[in-house]
Amino acid sequence: MAYRYNENTFVVDIDHLDVRGTGQAVIEWENKHGKIKKNKINIPYTLPGEKVQATLVPPYRRRVAQVDHIIKAHPERIEPECPHFQSCGGCSWQHWTYEAQLRQKTNQVKFLLEEQGFDTSLVEETIGADDEWHYRNKMEFTFGIDGTLGLHEKDNFRKIISLETCLLASDAMIAATLEVADWAREHQLAGYNKETHEGLLRHLMVRYSRTTGEMILALFATEAPDAVKASHDLIYRIGKKFPQVKSFMWLKNNNISDRAQAEESYNLLGRDFIYDELAGFRYRIWFDTFFQTNPKQAEKLVELALEMAKPKQTEKMIDLFCGVGTFSLPFARRVRELVGIEIVETSIESAKRNASDNGVNNTHFLAKDARHGLIEMIEKFGSPNLLLLDPPRSGAGGKVMRRIARSKPERIVYVSCNPLSLATDIKELIPFGYTLEKVQPVDLFPQTYHVECVALLSKE
Numbered sequence: 001m002a003y004r005y006n007e008n009t010f011v012v013d014i015d016h017l018d019v020r021g022t023g024q025a026v027i028e029w030e031n032k033h034g035k036i037k038k039n040k041i042n043i044p045y046t047l048p049g050e051k052v053q054a055t056l057v058p059p060y061r062r063r064v065a066q067v068d069h070i071i072k073a074h075p076e077r078i079e080p081e082c083p084h085f086q087s088c089g090g091c092s093w094q095h096w097t098y099e100a101q102l103r104q105k106t107n108q109v110k111f112l113l114e115e116q117g118f119d120t121s122l123v124e125e126t127i128g129a130d131d132e133w134h135y136r137n138k139m140e141f142t143f144g145i146d147g148t149l150g151l152h153e154k155d156n157f158r159k160i161i162s163l164e165t166c167l168l169a170s171d172a173m174i175a176a177t178l179e180v181a182d183w184a185r186e187h188q189l190a191g192y193n194k195e196t197h198e199g200l201l202r203h204l205m206v207r208y209s210r211t212t213g214e215m216i217l218a219l220f221a222t223e224a225p226d227a228v229k230a231s232h233d234l235i236y237r238i239g240k241k242f243p244q245v246k247s248f249m250w251l252k253n254n255n256i257s258d259r260a261q262a263e264e265s266y267n268l269l270g271r272d273f274i275y276d277e278l279a280g281f282r283y284r285i286w287f288d289t290f291f292q293t294n295p296k297q298a299e300k301l302v303e304l305a306l307e308m309a310k311p312k313q314t315e316k317m318i319d320l321f322c323g324v325g326t327f328s329l330p331f332a333r334r335v336r337e338l339v340g341i342e343i344v345e346t347s348i349e350s351a352k353r354n355a356s357d358n359g360v361n362n363t364h365f366l367a368k369d370a371r372h373g374l375i376e377m378i379e380k381f382g383s384p385n386l387l388l389l390d391p392p393r394s395g396a397g398g399k400v401m402r403r404i405a406r407s408k409p410e411r412i413v414y415v416s417c418n419p420l421s422l423a424t425d426i427k428e429l430i431p432f433g434y435t436l437e438k439v440q441p442v443d444l445f446p447q448t449y450h451v452e453c454v455a456l457l458s459k460e
């Protein structure tokens with residue numbers, strides 16, 4: 001049935017979820033001249049097969065609608081557990097069972113690979129998490145103008161929702177965050193105003209290690225701590241109540257950009273880093289170190305990559321986009337020589353330190369962009385037998401993929417946090433004689449649409 005061009009409310013069946021996990025429906029509209037047009041409408045928080053009444057949301061006319069009520073619900077729809085569901089926008093899949101989430105992730109990976117011409121029977125079922133909640137080891141909270149500490153409201157970066165809880169963080173992380181929130185309220189400290197650039201408090205970053213139990217707090221403010229009398233009270237409270245806080249950093253940041261970055265850093269309690277462990281290796285984590293945010297599942301990812309790659313003691317290997325060495329260290333133990341390439345210099349410094357802290361001494365790390373780094377390291381060390389890459393969400397891109405193919409590794413292991421860029425990137429390898437052997441999705445982010453994959457390609 002076609003709706004009139006001036007109607008805003010309609011009843012519709014949800015056809016499928018898009019790549020960001022949002023329900024999509026197709027609506028027919030009859031325009032002023034009686035012509036029928038079709039539109040794809042995003043209807044957040046709906047599930048495939050549901051029938052809903054929805055109303056268009058201005059200003060995205062004919063693009064986004066919000067549910068008025070559900071007429072026919074998905075059989076696996078459940079009541080979301082978090083009080084901030086929908087307002088925070090953090091985990092948008094809390095309203096269906098974990099089994100249904102995993103099934104959808106597998107289907108999504110199959111769909112995206114099929115679009116690029118790959119055989120979907122190569123895609124295994126998604127490996128789920130043992131812990132569907134409290135899995136994150138890092139959270140970043142923001143202060144509102146009135147000093148309230150909490151989460152950004154969905155689609156509204158100016159509004160802060162006062163934090164009650166976060167079901168993705170550990171209880172210890174939330175307790176420490178609520179203590180900082182109480183401290184800010186009791187001392188009536190103002191939050192930073194992004195328009196006037198006035199106010200003191202900006203962000204609080206909390207990082208936690210499940211394996212060592214250590215926690216780091218990093219408070220971002222526009223003044224140094226010695227200019228803020230109340231800072232002594234905060235150090236005292238954190239030191240007394242949270243012995244697991246092994247590092248408390250105060251970061252002065254007057255930059256107009258809203259990122260959690262530092263111009264000056266002050267170590268007010270303990271050391272300036274914490275220890276974490278992953279796959280049997282020990283890592284130092286500073287407040288700004290990139291580290292896998294669900295280390296328990298990341299450990300499965302490392303094990304899987306090892307199992308699929310089958311590294312040999314005689315082989316040379318490249319770990320491209322190596323970060324702080326999460327894959328480099330366990331692989332280095334199983335190959336003759338490993339080269340790690342990564343664009344962020346501080347991550348490469350960490351990777352080197354992590355290798356030496358863990359007694360791994362057959363690695364070479366280079367801080368350079370993937371393409372140039374690859375050229376330089378192949379000239380120096382020759383072609384690798386095995387290459388692992390773990391690029392950011394945007395993928396490695398055609399140029400890097402073709403450069404990889406020309407370096408002729410026998411096996412390529414592609415670790416990806418975005419099946420869309422994975423599918424387009426690995427397609428680039430096919431003309432070079434590579435065959436896709438297997439794709440294993442792993443769930444690192446329950447309650448969200450994100451899915452990680454490990455893919456293995458080989459060449460005769």
Ligand SMILES: C[S@@+](CC[C@H](N)C(=O)[O-])C[C@H]1O[C@@H](n2cnc3c(N)ncnc32)[C@H](O)[C@@H]1O
Pocket residue numbers: 290291292321322323324325326327341342343344347368369370371390391392393417
């Ligand atoms: C998904 S992370 C993987 C990190 C690492 N494998 C780990 O688990 O710790 C992607 C990494 O690629 C790096 N990166 C982004 N763009 C890059 C580029 N053009 N060249 C090299 N590295 C890049 C990022 O800094 C980041 O560390």
